[in-house]
Amino acid sequence: MTQRPHDPSAATEHPRESWKNDEAALLTMLEELEKRHGYIPHQISDEVGRVLEVRLERLRRIQTKLESSVRRDVQTQVARWKAEEGNLIMILHAIQNQHGYVPREVAMELSRELSVKLARIYEVITFYHYFKLQPPGKHNVTVCNGTACYLKGAGGLLAEIRNHLGVGEGQTTPDREFHVEVVRCIGCCGMSPAMVCDGKTHGRLKPTDVSGILAQMKTPAAAPAAAKEVHA
Amino acid sequence: MKSLTPADLLPITPQPVPPAEWVRVQLDTGGIAAGAESTLEELRAAVRELRPGLAVLPVGSHGRSFADPVVEIRSRGMPDTLYGRVTPEIAPELLTAHVRGHRMLDDHVLASTERGREVNGPVSHLLVLDTGAGEGKTAFFQFSFIEELKRRGLADQVQVVRALDIGIHDEGVVVQLLPGAVTYTNVLAPDVARIVEESIIQRRVLDDLLWKQPDPQVRIVLRNCGVIDPEELSDYLAQAQGYQALRRALVEMTPEQVIAEMKVSGLRGRGGAGFPTWKKWDLTRVQKTDQRYVICNADEGDPGAFMDRSVLESDPHTVLEGMIIAAYAIGSSMGYFYIRAEYPKAVARVERAIQQAREAGLLGKNILGTDFCFDAKIRLGAGAFVCGEETALIASIEGKRGSPSPRPPYPSVRGLWGKPTSINNVETFANVPAILLRGGAWYASHGVEGSRGTKVFAVTGKVNHAQLVEVPMGTTLRQIVFDVCGGVQDGREIKAVQTGGPSGGVIPDSQLDTPVAYETLQQLGSIMGSGGMIVMDATDSIVDVAKFYLKFCVDESCGKCAPCRIGGYQMSQILDRISRGRGTPDDIPTLRRICLAMQKASLCGLGQTAPNPVLATLRYFENEYLDHVKDHSCKALECSALVSVKLDQAKCIKCKLCIKNCPVGAVSADFVIDNAKCTRCNSCIEVCPKKAIARAPKSEE
Ligand SMILES: Cc1cc2nc3c(=O)[nH]c(=O)nc-3n(C[C@H](O)[C@H](O)[C@H](O)COP(=O)(O)O)c2cc1C
Ligand code: SF4
Numbered sequence: 001m002t003q004r005p006h007d008p009s010a011a012t013e014h015p016r017e018s019w020k021n022d023e024a025a026l027l028t029m030l031e032e033l034e035k036r037h038g039y040i041p042h043q044i045s046d047e048v049g050r051v052l053e054v055r056l057e058r059l060r061r062i063q064t065k066l067e068s069s070v071r072r073d074v075q076t077q078v079a080r081w082k083a084e085e086g087n088l089i090m091i092l093h094a095i096q097n098q099h100g101y102v103p104r105e106v107a108m109e110l111s112r113e114l115s116v117k118l119a120r121i122y123e124v125i126t127f128y129h130y131f132k133l134q135p136p137g138k139h140n141v142t143v144c145n146g147t148a149c150y151l152k153g154a155g156g157l158l159a160e161i162r163n164h165l166g167v168g169e170g171q172t173t174p175d176r177e178f179h180v181e182v183v184r185c186i187g188c189c190g191m192s193p194a195m196v197c198d199g200k201t202h203g204r205l206k207p208t209d210v211s212g213i214l215a216q217m218k219t220p221a222a223a224p225a226a227a228k229e230v231h232a
Numbered sequence: 233m234k235s236l237t238p239a240d241l242l243p244i245t246p247q248p249v250p251p252a253e254w255v256r257v258q259l260d261t262g263g264i265a266a267g268a269e270s271t272l273e274e275l276r277a278a279v280r281e282l283r284p285g286l287a288v289l290p291v292g293s294h295g296r297s298f299a300d301p302v303v304e305i306r307s308r309g310m311p312d313t314l315y316g317r318v319t320p321e322i323a324p325e326l327l328t329a330h331v332r333g334h335r336m337l338d339d340h341v342l343a344s345t346e347r348g349r350e351v352n353g354p355v356s357h358l359l360v361l362d363t364g365a366g367e368g369k370t371a372f373f374q375f376s377f378i379e380e381l382k383r384r385g386l387a388d389q390v391q392v393v394r395a396l397d398i399g400i401h402d403e404g405v406v407v408q409l410l411p412g413a414v415t416y417t418n419v420l421a422p423d424v425a426r427i428v429e430e431s432i433i434q435r436r437v438l439d440d441l442l443w444k445q446p447d448p449q450v451r452i453v454l455r456n457c458g459v460i461d462p463e464e465l466s467d468y469l470a471q472a473q474g475y476q477a478l479r480r481a482l483v484e485m486t487p488e489q490v491i492a493e494m495k496v497s498g499l500r501g502r503g504g505a506g507f508p509t510w511k512k513w514d515l516t517r518v519q520k521t522d523q524r525y526v527i528c529n530a531d532e533g534d535p536g537a538f539m540d541r542s543v544l545e546s547d548p549h550t551v552l553e554g555m556i557i558a559a560y561a562i563g564s565s566m567g568y569f570y571i572r573a574e575y576p577k578a579v580a581r582v583e584r585a586i587q588q589a590r591e592a593g594l595l596g597k598n599i600l601g602t603d604f605c606f607d608a609k610i611r612l613g614a615g616a617f618v619c620g621e622e623t624a625l626i627a628s629i630e631g632k633r634g635s636p637s638p639r640p641p642y643p644s645v646r647g648l649w650g651k652p653t654s655i656n657n658v659e660t661f662a663n664v665p666a667i668l669l670r671g672g673a674w675y676a677s678h679g680v681e682g683s684r685g686t687k688v689f690a691v692t693g694k695v696n697h698a699q700l701v702e703v704p705m706g707t708t709l710r711q712i713v714f715d716v717c718g719g720v721q722d723g724r725e726i727k728a729v730q731t732g733g734p735s736g737g738v739i740p741d742s743q744l745d746t747p748v749a750y751e752t753l754q755q756l757g758s759i760m761g762s763g764g765m766i767v768m769d770a771t772d773s774i775v776d777v778a779k780f781y782l783k784f785c786v787d788e789s790c791g792k793c794a795p796c797r798i799g800g801y802q803m804s805q806i807l808d809r810i811s812r813g814r815g816t817p818d819d820i821p822t823l824r825r826i827c828l829a830m831q832k833a834s835l836c837g838l839g840q841t842a843p844n845p846v847l848a849t850l851r852y853f854e855n856e857y858l859d860h861v862k863d864h865s866c867k868a869l870e871c872s873a874l875v876s877v878k879l880d881q882a883k884c885i886k887c888k889l890c891i892k893n894c895p896v897g898a899v900s901a902d903f904v905i906d907n908a909k910c911t912r913c914n915s916c917i918e919v920c921p922k923k924a925i926a927r928a929p930k931s932e933e
């Protein structure tokens with residue numbers, strides 16, 4: 001895993017605390033134990049087993065709930081568009097609006113409801129840039145790289161974002177905190193270069209503005225002050 | 233709202249009188265991004281305390297994006313005033329000063345583009361702005377006028393205000409007298425006393441200073457933008473002769489007559505290719521079929537262009553009215569708006585317009601009590617540029633991948649669901665009601681032979697005032713960029729103007745006096761396109777720009793046919809190599825060959841036009857390519873691999889700002905830049921207070 005300069009807490013967190021929720025941490029812990037003792041003590045493996053059992057049960061319950069709610073949602077959308085020819089794209093828009101992306105189980109459910117092959121649904125989803133197959137991050141940074149913004153230094157903004165977050169176009173930080181997206185023209189060419197951070201548009205940016213904006217996104221308390229950013 | 237009848241629309245004079253005093257806040261995507269919604273809230277709150285009768289109205293955008301958020305005020309005792317950069321913070325202050333104090337706020341007034349010829353009343357405000365390059369003398373002249381007015385005892389009758397923009401550029405100090413908008417240019421210090429004595433006291437015009445040149449802009453498409461509330465049908469009906477053109481078409485004209493009127497107007501498609509609109513309608517009309525469709529192409533894919541978004545957001549009913557008229561002319565009962573999903577505000581406003589029109593009987597069965605029936609729906613695009621191409625757009629509406637299909641058959645013969653379909657651009661439709669109201673001949677009186685009427689351009693890039701501009705066809709590029717938009721930023725030299733987006737070309741500064749029309753642009757190797765116009769200055773590398781557009785087309789190619797899929801990729805590889813300084817002189821003929829193959833053999837317009845930016849840049853800027861391939865240098869200092877960043881020790885004051893701001897730690901403690909580490913992000917160049925750091929050609933090292 002790459003370093004996460006924006007999240008110092010992750011590094012200091014005690015591994016013992018996090019393994020109950022995080023597979024990666026669990027594996028690291030087991031590996032460490034094995035290295036230290038040559039084997040995994042049975043008290044530990046029992047404890048791990050119990051925790052896993054509980055988590056599995058929780059997952060099962062979520063799964064069933066999810067399935068019925070997914071089905072209901074998909075059915076409503078399909079009912080709304082049933083009468084219209086060529087409705088697939090509009091239904092996908094509705095799904096993406098709701099979830100932020102098109103989850104696989106929803107696409108599968110849609111395939112059943114519409115009696116359309118799953119492959120055909122994916123054929124359409126993958127053709128259009130707008131549809132996403134991955135969930136967005138907790139914070140989303142959308143950088144405009146339309147011609148106006150490109151000429152005025154969108155590349156510099158992207159480089160700066162990469163410096164801070166370690167990720168570039170279309171990527172999400174390993175901790176799923178930030179997702180970076182590049183789009184073409186958000187219609188604010190008058191204030192280029194522009195980017196949208198968690199729904200808020202910032203314009204007339206310089207690379208040096210980036211760190212401040214990213215910091216604000218992490219501490220929403222400071223957000224109201226951000227309103228000035230645009231008029232600079 | 234009850235269903236409207238032709239009789240309801242008959243009175244041409246506005247029906248309900250709009251409020252006599254108002255504050256209009258321009259709420260389009262650009263304005264909202266700049267904080268216009270908060271400005272609106274602040275103004276509403278301020279009005280409640282100040283003057284409850286004053287209406288605060290949301291409207292669309294006037295087009296001056298550089299000044300967002302924009303607010304216009306009409307109130308007693310004051311000339312109508314447009315203010316720019318009205319942030320929520322200053323909104324209450326501005327309103328109080330304007331409405332109560334009868335004073336305008338410095339540095340926010342966007343002066344009227346009307347040019348008055350006589351002073352016909354007492355002057356209450358005097359706007360000043362230094363439009364010359366370099367250090368502004370605005371404040372000095374403001375001071376001089378105030379002093380002079382004081383001397384003449386007029387200080388409390390005339391307020392001297394620093395303007396934000398006056399619509400005139402590079403004409404020295406400009407002064408406008410309000411009301412009446414008499415405008416003087418190239419005002420010098422000795423003129424101050426003359427203006428006060430003769431124009432303010434004796435109300436005489438100083439002919440030697442008077443600016444007589446009318447504003448080159450003519451607003452037909454944008455006529456209602458920034459004037460009416462785009463969310464209220466009643467506003468459109470009352471203030472903009474809304475749906476009168478539709479009434480005229482349905483009640484007084486046959487479909488053939490509508491098409492004939494369009495023919496007289498000479499309107500050609502504004503979406504790119506410039507096909508005569510009447511002909512497209514006629515071709516669709518003559519097909520024998522049970523069903524025809526109309527489609528409004530609002531998939532504005534050209535990155536950096538926002539005309540269609542702005543029109544849909546600011547005046548959706550005009551576009552809808554144009555579409556209904558088109559449907560009547562071609563005999564269609566169903567229409568689709570294909571709008572980019574990236575334009576949520578436009579989608580919402582069109583949706584609302586359709587809803588309101590349905591309620592008012594302007595859509596649906598028996599429109600206006602006639603036996604014409606028509607309904608419209610919205611379909612969303614999903615971020616694929618190729619879907620702007622008509623056959624791909626049709627495939628997308630049908631719910632499929634947006635792959636183009638070969639033409640012929642053209643959509644006017646076999647279109648949506650295999651039925652004859654007429655596809656027109658947003659701006660094309662927005663022209664239609666104006667043509668039917670005022671006549672095709674009136675429309676044709678604007679513009680030049682072969683290209684009639686006006687065209688809206690979104691001028692962006694390195695231009696001083698990025699904004700929408702609507703000018704008659706035949707206006708020169710120079711007028712658009714310099715006279716309307718104030719020329720290039722920071723007083724740099726203009727290098728070229730890009731028109732037509734990824735399918736267009738680059739027009740060098742030597743050709744800027746070309747009048748803009750379909751044919752003239754084509755002769756220059758560019759196209760009119762949908763109206764994106766991007767200004768480039770000397771610091772922009774032409775090779776880099778060509779690479780940018782080509783990469784765009786490669787990303788957007790649907791991959792259906794080989795010339796576009798493979799040719800585009802090969803070209804972008806070559807350009808990439810050139811911009812890294814690894815190109816050879818052989819690369820240039822190779823580029824030309826691939827261009828030709830793509831133009832001739834690609835299936836759809838995307839592949840056929842994708843080489844245009846490369847060809848146009850090769851045509852006018854071959855030298856720059858040669859610099860890259862022969863000398864491995866980039867004169868514009870833009871191609872990162874060919875430049876280094878240097879710090880001038882003599883200028884450096886050791887403030888360490890560069891060290892602090894460098895994201896990769898490439899500036900050492902003794903202020904030397906490690907060019908191997910440096911990513912050329914320009915952070916240090918921007919923060920250096922002494923301008924000691926700059927890009928330099930790599931060979932100098
Ligand atoms: C790759 C490609 C992209 C296009 N994009 C658009 C677009 O975004 N908007 C548009 O109105 N026309 C676009 N067009 C042109 C349309 O195919 C079509 O000519 C136009 O919508 C017809 O309308 P008009 O006759 O009113 O110009 C595009 C064409 C091609 C080949
Ligand atoms: S030219 Fe390009 S975009 Fe057009 S059909 Fe061929 S591959 Fe697709």
Ligand code: FES
Nearest residue numbers: 144146149188189
């Ligand atoms: S190009 Fe960036 S907002 Fe239009």
